[in-house]
Amino acid sequence: MTAVADRITGLAAALRAHGVRIGTGETVDAARAVEALGLADRELLREGLAATLLHGPGQRALFDAVFDLYFPRGIGGPEDAPRDRETLRDRLAEALAADDRALMARLAAEAVDGLGGYGSSPASDGWSAYQTLDRLRPQTLLARVRADIRGRAGGPGAGFADRLLDDEIRHRIEEFRRLVGAEARRRVAERRGRDEIARRAVRPTADRVDFLIADRDQLTELRRAVQPLARKLATRLAARRRRAARGTIDLRRTLRSSLSTGGVPMRPVLRRRRPVRPELVLLCDVSGSVSGFSDFTMLLVQALHDQFGKVRVFAFVNRLDEVTGLLGHGRADPDGLSARIRAEAVLTGWHGSSDYGVALGEFTERYGAAVGPRTTVFVLGDARTNMSDPNLPAVRELARRARRVHWLNPEPRDRWGTGDSAAPAYAELVRMHECRTARQLSALVAGLLPV
Amino acid sequence: MFTSVDDVSARLAGTGYLASPAVATTVFLAARLGKPLLVEGPAGVGKTELAKAVAQVTAARLVRLQCYEGVDESRALYEWNHAKQLLRISAGRDESWDETRTDIFSEEFLLPRPLLTAIRGEEPTVLLIDETDKADVEMEGLLLEVLSDFQITVPELGTVTATRRPFVVLTSNAGRELSEALRRRCLFLHIGFPEEELERRIVRLKVPGLGEALTASVVRVVGALRAMDLRKLPSVAETLDWARTLLALGADTLDENLVRDTLGVILKHQDDIQKAAAKLDLDAL
Structure with missing residues (x-):
C-alpha cells in the first residue's frame, strides 16, 4: 500500500504545483477513496480521486493530464504493432468512423511508439506528440471518414442530423x-x-496561462471563463462594498452628539455613505501583440457592468475610438469581438502599429469629458510605443482629472523598459501593475475596482 | 448503504435515474466515507433528481432545505414556538418562574427546521440542501458545523449530535462562488451534459415512444447546439422536452422545417435561436 500512498501524495504535490489548493485532509480522503474503490478499474479510480481532491470544475482538465502520468494505463510501448504509417491511417479512419474510443486510444499508443520516437542516445531521446501528429496527419482523414460513414448509412441524405457530421468527425x-x-x-x-x-509538460489551467503566449484554444477557453469569473468578482465586490458601507467615524457629528453627554463622546457617529455607483473608463490597446489580453479584459468588465454606474470602453492602435456599443449585451459574440472592433471602429491612421502617444493625446482631446472626479480609468497595454513620443503630458492630465488611473501591463515586470517600452516613464505618473494571467487580472480587478 | 459502484448504478437505474460512472463513483464514495456531496452543474442535468433517487433506493426519508436569498437560522435550523411558549406561561400562573423557564425551553416548544430534523432523525435520511449558491455567505458558516461534525448546538438544550449520519447532498448552480471552507468539507461532483450514448439511453427511458433513429438524431443535434457559443445551452431537461414535442407532433424523422419550428423548445433566447439557425443552415426565420 505504501507504493500507492506515494502515488497519491505525488499526484497531490503535482496538482499543488499547478496551483490547486489541496490540504492533507483531502489527501487522506483520496487514500480512503482508493481503499474503498480498489485499483481494479482505472476510470473509477480517476473519478474517485477527482471527487476527493478537486473543489471546482475548472481544474478537471489539469487533473486528468496529471492523473494519466501518476496512474498510467500501462508501461512501455504496445507489442507486435505494425509500424507502418499507411496501415495506421487505415485503422484510424475505421476507428474514427465507428467512434470507437478504446481503439483510438490503442492506436494513439501505437502511433507514438511507431512514429513519435526521436534521438538515439539515452540522454537525448524521447517521444514527441508533435512529430507523431505531423507524420500521421489525422486531420486529412476527414473526407475519407465522412465518405465511409455516409456509405454505411446508405447513401447521402440520411437525415437532418447528417449535416452535423463534419463537426462530429473533427471533434x-x-x-x-x-x-x-x-x-x-x-x-x-x-x-x-x-x-x-x-510540472513542466502538462498545460496549466487557463487562468494561469500568460496572455501574451496563450494560443487560440486557450484564449477561447478564457473567454468562456468570463461569466463565472465575473460572478466571482461580483461576490467579492459586494463583500467589499458591505464592509466599506460601515464607513469611518464622522468627527464633526460625533462631537455634536457628545454635547448631550457632557462632551464625552459616548457614541461614535459613523459617516454615512451615499450609494453612488462608480464610473469606469477602459482604454484598451487592441493591436496584435496584446489583443488577447485586451479582449479578455473588455469582456470581463462588460460582464461586470451592472456593478457600475457607467462603463465606457475605448480601443486604440494608433488612433482611438469608442467601442462601448460593440460590447453591448446580446451583441457580444466573444469569438468575433476583436474582428468586429477592427471592422467598425477607426483605430489606425497611416500605419498599423500601436502608438500610445497619439492615441492617449486623442483621448484627452476628444473624450476628455468622459473622465471626471468619480471616474476610475484603466489603461490596458504593454506600453510599447514603437519608438514614438510617449506623450507624458496627456497621461499627466488624465491622472489629474480622474479619481484613479491604473495601468495593467501584460508584460513581465523585468521586461518593462527594455527596447521600445515606455513603461517606466508611465509608471511614474500612474500606478502600473503587472497583469500576465487571468488569475492575476482577477486579483487586481477585485482589489482595484472602486466600490 | 451500497456494496460497490456497480451496485449504485444498478439501483439508481432501477428508479429511473441513469448515472454516469462519475456520478455513481462519487455517490458510492460519499456513502462510504460519510462525507457530504457537493453537486455542481448547469440547470436541468438532474442534480436535485440525484438526491431524490438516492433517497428512494436507500429507502431513506428525504429532508429538503431550499435555499434562497435571506434564508436564516430560524428557517434552516430551529425556532422556538413563541406563541405556544406564551400560552404555556399564561396557563401556569401559580408556578414559580424557575419551573416555567425550564419547561418552556424544552423539546415541546422547539420547531425543528430541515437541518435539525435531518440530524435528529433516527431513520436513514437524505438531506438535500438545494441551490446552496442562492443563500447568503452567513448561511455557509452555519452549514460548516453541521456538515463537518453533524451536530447542532441549541443554547438552551445543548448540542444535538447525529446518531445516524444523514447522506447530505448540496446542489449549486455556481450562481455565486461557494467558500473554500465549505468546498473542503464536501466531495465534489460536477455533473455536466451527458455523453451522447448516455443521453440516448435517458431519452429512450423517459420518452419511450420515440423511434430509435429519431432519438439518435435528436441527441446529435442537441450535442451540436451545446458546442456552439450560446447564452443558455440546452440541458437534458430541454432534450426531453424536445423529444416529447416531437413525439406529440408525430414526427418520424428530423427535417429542416421541423427543426426550425421546434427550436424554441430547446433554446430560450431569441439571439440563440437565430445563431443556431444560421449555424445549422436553416433558412432565415
Whole structure:
C-alpha cells in the first residue's frame, strides 16, 4: 500500500504545483477513496480521486493530464504493432468512423511508439506528440471518414442530423490528438521521471496561462471563463462594498452628539455613505501583440457592468475610438469581438502599429469629458510605443482629472523598459501593475475596482 | 448503504435515474466515507433528481432545505414556538418562574427546521440542501458545523449530535462562488451534459415512444447546439422536452422545417435561436 500512498501524495504535490489548493485532509480522503474503490478499474479510480481532491470544475482538465502520468494505463510501448504509417491511417479512419474510443486510444499508443520516437542516445531521446501528429496527419482523414460513414448509412441524405457530421468527425480527431499528447507524455515520463513531466509538460489551467503566449484554444477557453469569473468578482465586490458601507467615524457629528453627554463622546457617529455607483473608463490597446489580453479584459468588465454606474470602453492602435456599443449585451459574440472592433471602429491612421502617444493625446482631446472626479480609468497595454513620443503630458492630465488611473501591463515586470517600452516613464505618473494571467487580472480587478 | 459502484448504478437505474460512472463513483464514495456531496452543474442535468433517487433506493426519508436569498437560522435550523411558549406561561400562573423557564425551553416548544430534523432523525435520511449558491455567505458558516461534525448546538438544550449520519447532498448552480471552507468539507461532483450514448439511453427511458433513429438524431443535434457559443445551452431537461414535442407532433424523422419550428423548445433566447439557425443552415426565420 505504501507504493500507492506515494502515488497519491505525488499526484497531490503535482496538482499543488499547478496551483490547486489541496490540504492533507483531502489527501487522506483520496487514500480512503482508493481503499474503498480498489485499483481494479482505472476510470473509477480517476473519478474517485477527482471527487476527493478537486473543489471546482475548472481544474478537471489539469487533473486528468496529471492523473494519466501518476496512474498510467500501462508501461512501455504496445507489442507486435505494425509500424507502418499507411496501415495506421487505415485503422484510424475505421476507428474514427465507428467512434470507437478504446481503439483510438490503442492506436494513439501505437502511433507514438511507431512514429513519435526521436534521438538515439539515452540522454537525448524521447517521444514527441508533435512529430507523431505531423507524420500521421489525422486531420486529412476527414473526407475519407465522412465518405465511409455516409456509405454505411446508405447513401447521402440520411437525415437532418447528417449535416452535423463534419463537426462530429473533427471533434473525434481532436480527441485523438489529445490521446496522442497524453500518450507521448506518459512515455516521456517513464524516461525522465513523473514529477518533472507533471510540472513542466502538462498545460496549466487557463487562468494561469500568460496572455501574451496563450494560443487560440486557450484564449477561447478564457473567454468562456468570463461569466463565472465575473460572478466571482461580483461576490467579492459586494463583500467589499458591505464592509466599506460601515464607513469611518464622522468627527464633526460625533462631537455634536457628545454635547448631550457632557462632551464625552459616548457614541461614535459613523459617516454615512451615499450609494453612488462608480464610473469606469477602459482604454484598451487592441493591436496584435496584446489583443488577447485586451479582449479578455473588455469582456470581463462588460460582464461586470451592472456593478457600475457607467462603463465606457475605448480601443486604440494608433488612433482611438469608442467601442462601448460593440460590447453591448446580446451583441457580444466573444469569438468575433476583436474582428468586429477592427471592422467598425477607426483605430489606425497611416500605419498599423500601436502608438500610445497619439492615441492617449486623442483621448484627452476628444473624450476628455468622459473622465471626471468619480471616474476610475484603466489603461490596458504593454506600453510599447514603437519608438514614438510617449506623450507624458496627456497621461499627466488624465491622472489629474480622474479619481484613479491604473495601468495593467501584460508584460513581465523585468521586461518593462527594455527596447521600445515606455513603461517606466508611465509608471511614474500612474500606478502600473503587472497583469500576465487571468488569475492575476482577477486579483487586481477585485482589489482595484472602486466600490 | 451500497456494496460497490456497480451496485449504485444498478439501483439508481432501477428508479429511473441513469448515472454516469462519475456520478455513481462519487455517490458510492460519499456513502462510504460519510462525507457530504457537493453537486455542481448547469440547470436541468438532474442534480436535485440525484438526491431524490438516492433517497428512494436507500429507502431513506428525504429532508429538503431550499435555499434562497435571506434564508436564516430560524428557517434552516430551529425556532422556538413563541406563541405556544406564551400560552404555556399564561396557563401556569401559580408556578414559580424557575419551573416555567425550564419547561418552556424544552423539546415541546422547539420547531425543528430541515437541518435539525435531518440530524435528529433516527431513520436513514437524505438531506438535500438545494441551490446552496442562492443563500447568503452567513448561511455557509452555519452549514460548516453541521456538515463537518453533524451536530447542532441549541443554547438552551445543548448540542444535538447525529446518531445516524444523514447522506447530505448540496446542489449549486455556481450562481455565486461557494467558500473554500465549505468546498473542503464536501466531495465534489460536477455533473455536466451527458455523453451522447448516455443521453440516448435517458431519452429512450423517459420518452419511450420515440423511434430509435429519431432519438439518435435528436441527441446529435442537441450535442451540436451545446458546442456552439450560446447564452443558455440546452440541458437534458430541454432534450426531453424536445423529444416529447416531437413525439406529440408525430414526427418520424428530423427535417429542416421541423427543426426550425421546434427550436424554441430547446433554446430560450431569441439571439440563440437565430445563431443556431444560421449555424445549422436553416433558412432565415
